[in-house]
Amino acid sequence: MLEIRWHSRAGQGAVTGAKGLGSVVAETGKEVQAFAFYGSAKRGASMTAYNRIDDKKILNHEKYMNPDYVFILDPGLAYTDDITANATDETKYIITSHLSKDEVIAKIPALHGIEDRVFVLDCFTIAQETIGRAIPNTPMLGAFMKVSGMFELEYFQNAMKSVLSKLPQKIIDANMVAIERAYNEVH
């Protein structure tokens, strides 16, 4: 069982991202789960979304999770959310920030000593420059492909094309560029 927790602000596409990842993974024959907790939260409020991926039917409906990966979609949440909650000794973190990796880690004591499990990229700038809106979800998934090695870049891009198929072609193409940039820029 692979488990992912997304830290995001409502409106940044975490739910769409989690469901999109689920759809891509489900096509490979695996069982997936994507859910979120936001209650009656409005745009801008801190929220979390979750993925579970397994070879067999997913029966677990608890919110509690020991994540294998933690995605932070908003730079501010790296400091204000408890991003290491219920983490394991192998949990990996992908953080979007305009700061360098060293600068990000320096300000978050919980990440000290686990630098090799922390990955940073600027999803906002990538999304702004490619898609034209600061929606960090698809760049985050591009970065995740690099960090996890789950799928080859090209396979993932093709799979995401069908997930995004309802969007205008121009936006789909921009997302493909965003995914590729994120894949190459995360470190």
Place this chain on the structure above:
Amino acid sequence: MNSKIMELNKVEVWDGNMAATQAMRQADIDVVAAYPITPSTPVVENYATFHANGYIDGEFVMVESEHAAMSGCVGAAAAGGRVATATSSQGLALMVEVLYQASGMRLPMVLNIVNRALASPLNVNGDHSDLYLTRDSGWISLCTFSPQEVYDMNLCAFKIGEHMDVRLPVIVNQDGFLSSHTAQNIYPLQDKEACDFVGEYKPLNAMLDFSRPVTHGVQTEEDWHFEHKAKQHDALMNSTKVIAEVFAEFEKLSGRKYNFVESYKMEDAEIAIVVLGTTYESAQLAVDKMREEGIKAGVVAIRVFRPFPLKEVSDMLQNVKAVACMDRSAPGGSVGALYNEISGALFNSPARPLLSNIIYGLGGRDMTIGVLCDIYRDLDAEAKAGKLNGSIQRFVGVRGPELKYYKV
């Protein structure tokens, strides 16, 4: 069948709300009258989107309240059409008056209830307060434990309720957020397959059949009221035959088997919990953990909440030493509903397991595998001691001082 087909993949990733909407779309409904409320809002939104995009030939009526939504459904069903809607919590509470009209008028329709707590305090998350509010309303009530089951039970619901031997409205319950907003693999039927399974709607005493004028919703005082209610109860009790047939037919079509009472590892279980909703699936993971510890645990869940499968659930619990009935609803000054049902089921049987009542998960409070394991360990201790640990009822997962009632 709707004139515009939607091609579906062999596996789709849908949440419970989408699963309900897709089944509704495939069922070729004549009228949906609905008013959105969290967490069932996306059912109404999705359906309106399908309608706007030409995937639904029937009518979609936006009304001013849930009372009006259910009233619209009653009107359309009496007129002679296939009808459905969806709601949650406060919306369901506002519908209650008309729920009794629908069942009393013997009007088949499907109501998706995305289960959520009832205010006050206001809370949009899942518990079974609204499910219990429909207990005596005369509707058939089906429970689901995952988005796949929401899809499956919706298709079955139309077929059960509309059967000429039944003619009753049917509720399909799912857990708010834990099912409604949780996307999982769904293996849907293609439109034609699903539509053929549900079958063509057959009206009975339709008001729009002008060649045979009828009256619906009449007044009957002491001379006839009792006979009407007795016949209604009789129809509900005897719907079990049709429910079993529909489940069997659905299994042939989909390979997915449904029972009045579902269970996991009850064959040799010594202790068990009885639950509703997604907790059934989570509890299976706890059962597996317990068995690694050498504790023979099992879990039982009620699929058909109404008509209540008294005998089936009693049979299931004949060989256990301790049972915890777990109610996800504030019990309001008594033991929980499930505890009452199970006690009643067991009383005329030889079995005398220790029977306790756990109140849990109100307003969406997480029920973890860890807590479920703790509950099993407590049950195991009670079974070994041969007596309950101090009281019949206790609250699990709530902060503050321990709450226990009905000392023994």
